[in-house]
Amino acid sequence: MKTNVNEAIAFSEKRHLAVPEEILLSVEKPARYIGNEVNAALKDVNSVDVLFCMCFPDVYEIGMSHLGIQILYDMFNRREDVYCDRVYSPWPDMDRVMREHHIPLFGVESQLPIKKFDFLGITLQYEMCYTNVLQILDLSGIPIYAKDRTEEDPIVVGGGPCSYNPEPLAPFFDFFYMGEGETRYYEIMDLYKEMRAAKKSREEILHAIAKVPGMYVPAFYEVEYYDEEHPAPDPLLDNTIRSFKPIYDDIPKKIRKEIVKDMSDTYYPNHPIVPYIKATQDKVTLEIQRGCIRGCRFCQAGMIYRPVRERSLKFLKENALELLTSTGHEEITLSSLSSSDYSHLEELVNYLIDTYKDQGVNISLPSLRIDAFSLDVMSKVQDIRKSSVTFAPEAGTQRLRNVINKGLTEEDIINGSGQAFDAGWTRVKLYFMLGLPTETVDDMEGIPILCNKIAARYYEIPKEKRNGRVQIVASSSFFVPKPFTPFQWVPMCTKEEFLDRARIVRHKFGEMLNSKSMKYNWHEADLTVLEGVLARGDRRVADVIVKAYEKGCIFDAWSEYYKNEVWMEAFDKCGVSIDFYNTRERSTDELLPWDFIDTGVSKRFLIREWEKAQRAEVTFNCRKQCSGCGVGSFEGGICVERKN
Amino acid sequence: MNVRIKFAKYGSLVYIGHLDVMRFFQKAMRRAGIPISYTGGYSPHQIMSFAQPLGLGMSSEGEYVDIQVYDTFSTEESVRRLNEVMTDGMRVLDYRELPEKAKGGMSVIAAADYMLWIDGREKFSAQAKQLWEDFLNKPEILATKESKKGETTLDIKPHILESQMEEDRLYLRVSTGSAINIKPDLVFRTFCEAYPDQLEYPGNKLRIHRIDLYADDENGGFISLNDMGTVVLEGGRS
């Protein structure tokens, strides 16, 4: 028996952790809370001027999979005077013990209470994380309402896609950063450092931030509504916004989003953090481009991230090598809204396969259009018998696909699946939306009819050449109109209407000849209704979020934690009508809560698109023809390439 | 060629479970540029197998992973490369070539050494040493193991192979492996529960450190897993 223990190891001082050992060992996956992962930045908190904590308000495994945070984390930590730490939503088990033992929320690297930071930056990726935002503030001991914060509290900043309608969260944030984080944060850090050194107040600092392009300080903007005292000129406008104005003359009336013009000359985190526990995306993410040329009318990302900007092949090749070496990940994935549209896709993919396949690196390619090229690539990188081909027609008929400007035809789908079947695939997945504007029973029934045709195409293959039965899985989500899309004015379905539509689809599936080869699933309708209100809400919705949170709602995006009755009660208590936000038809004259944001896409363009949608007319993609959306004013990406 | 890597796991990494340690090493091999071999197929895997999982919360300086390589650096260079890509709390201690005919990889494990103590290195009570002697002298030591299938009772006496009680720590050698696996906390709990009036099980204040893992040797004794391999003096790659 050995008794010559290495005491330095056995009795090693543990890194100071904010949560005592016995608590950590009592919760699920303690590694969520200890930091110190590969490539994490460790700095002496006393040697920097600014402490910034980046937050993803969901569980660690999801937050760690998000590229945006890794980009900003890396960018901040390149500065010697800034230390950027991270925090994620403590899972309900940890949430409980932290409250019980009065442990304030902390950054995972420094284990320092969030309250000690100068900034808390929260990324808003989906509406269903809003109660988690309140959880983060609450557990940190930061007042939920920005107006109650003092000089001792961090400045709370929001960003990400949901900040394109920040209004339901406006009272909780000190400011929002509109657009891409790479451009203005250094300027803000400098400004903050200088003003702090000069002993300026929080109010003064926020006032200075409000003058930086892209920054929105909600407290400095005043909203007025039509009410009994100020009746609307048109009943359609009852209770809507009457005016939205800055309270100072020296801050902008409209806030224009920030974008990176040259995507091959910017920060890329090529030493990203590698979590100890398996993150949702346990792989290297290579962002090949930002934005999308397509212009699908339901898609918010396709509008707010305009114009499409590609990264150069050279940039991507160099970063792929660095990323794989520094992380040791065994998989690399290309990320973009529509990878098939990337101009050098073939070259890039072939390069990755040729260079890395023999080194045991898997290459995954989400969001590819199914054609000869993609099928060939897929057959090289995955097992045909185990994988499936995926289509996102979104709507069941060509008419409705024209309405939403989804340039995928029935022929594309049937031919694509036919080629896949001939090559040996037997599984097809299709994604649809229900509740799209102008949708009729024909469109709903079009979903099973289309699926049936795909199955029929499979059975055209002679029996002896088939690999058993075909499996077609169709899923539908419910459509939520989003700000800054041509559908931002349209009424959304009620829960009952959604479910009725799903039942019509399901019923029709049963009538299909090949129904045994097809499966149909649909999403939950309750969550969709709430998402609708949060997506197009205004400042009056904020109190509902607080009420729901106070009554125990967190992790709403997780159906096992979603408490619909509690939310409904919160709406009731606050006297906020769901129908006002969801099912009401908005006039294009209405002053929308997010109209003060300038994404570059003009309202005129959105109206034109909405009108074309109603006539089921399609609009060309940016590469084929510019449709003058207004984003050309940024003078970047495709809008410039087109001119050259 | 097969290689055995010995490593230590401690500090905040005691919160990382076994599966995650496996994933950690897979990625570390790539970061360190160790010429590890892969299986074929669509999703190739590194040829790698780990010794007896360590319980969550325990530290160790006697962890092992066997890998297959198609080439190698020297022991010194391999250890250096691996330690360059470790995080605080994970340290590679050795890298040794296994003899061609070494059988069964990790299935050979027969025993493990542990050190147990109470958080803060509190001293055991004055009678502890004597009670421990008494405990070992019992004709049988019945321990109740809880598993998914329910409770089972087992005489652990033959599996406490060696021990030494000191003021503030207890050294233990127990049977370990796939056939019979005695956990040190089970031994200590059984000990405390045998003398309810004098001892109290320290619960989550009990600290456990694994010192080493052993296989049976030809002479009926034990051989440290590390001693089954030989140092690589000059690697083909270095």
Ligand code: SF4
């Ligand atoms: S200005 Fe033209 S090319 Fe540029 S994003 Fe808009 S539609 Fe596309």
